[in-house]
Amino acid sequence: MTMNKLDATLDDVQNTRFGNIYHDLIKQMAKTTQFTEGEVSSILMVYHKFVLANGSKAKHMTKKQFFHLFLVLFKIFDLQIIERILxxxxxxxxxxxxxxxxxxxxxxxxxxxxxxKIKFTFQIYNIHGNGFLNREIVQHAVEKFFVGEDEDEVNELRSDMVDLLFKKFDVDKDGVISFDDYSQVVMKQPMLLEFLGQCFPSIIGTTVIALCANIMSKVNFDKPCS
Incomplete structure (x- = not known):
């Protein structure tokens, strides 16, 4: 695969350097993901430009850049979820x-x-890594959904929502939401995938980054905008 003309905004030296740095990784990731070598190259070129923005000696993207990408482009604003994804x-x-x-x-x-998507999202929500979501986890997530000056009213709304979610997701009624519970519900109703907070970019954010990375064929336009 020829690398020296992969990106017209970089000169020949930079394109060659990109090829030297990522050649082996491109082949490796093409074997372990759904992407072709050309698509991996394009994805890594976007990454490479983030790295270049950090100076000539930089080798990696920073956490600050990562968070900024989520907040500005992906429109995911829950910092705890971004940290969990990272x-x-x-x-x-x-x-x-x-x-x-x-x-x-x-x-x-x-x-x-x-x-x-179900496996990924549950892992993000499962902050304790114990395989289930208890009322504390759900309560913490729900707190972000309701705000207002009337504290009693807000607390009542939060409590009602927690009860409603457990009624929906605790399929076996054992007091916690297991992966099997969550999976069963979401497989039947995919719209409930991100019931405790957004984990995936909006279709707009996904489309923008896909255009930049030249992987539009991988965008699922059936996903509703967040």
Missing amino acids: LHITLDMKKEVDAVAWVRLFSVFMTNKLDQ
Whole structure:
């Protein structure tokens, strides 16, 4: 695959440097994701430009850039969810985001497989990593949905919503929402996928980044705008 003309905004030296840096990773990620080598190259070129913005000696995207991308382009404003997504794709909370994590992120965001989206979203919500969502987790998420000056009214609305969600999602009525509970409900009603907060970009944000990364064929236009 020829790399030296991949991006017209970079000179030949920069294009060649990109090829030298990412050649092996492109082949690796094309084997382990739904993307072709050309698509991985385009995704990594976007990543590479974030890296270049950090100076000639930079090697990675920063967490600040990552958060900014979510807040401005993806329109995901829950900082805890962004942190959980970062932890999920990097497996730690380092100050930088490497290229593998970047491709892994797009592999999840661009999938059309509902079961993969369900698995990803539940992992983001499951902050304790114990395989279920208890009332404390759901209550914490619901608190962000209701605000107002009348504290008693707000608390009542939050409590009612928690009860409603458990009535819907606690399929086996054991007092917690397990992955199986959540999966059963969402497989029947996909609109409930992000019931505790947005984890995927809006279709507008996805389209913009897909255009930049030249992976429009991977955008699922059936997903409603968030």
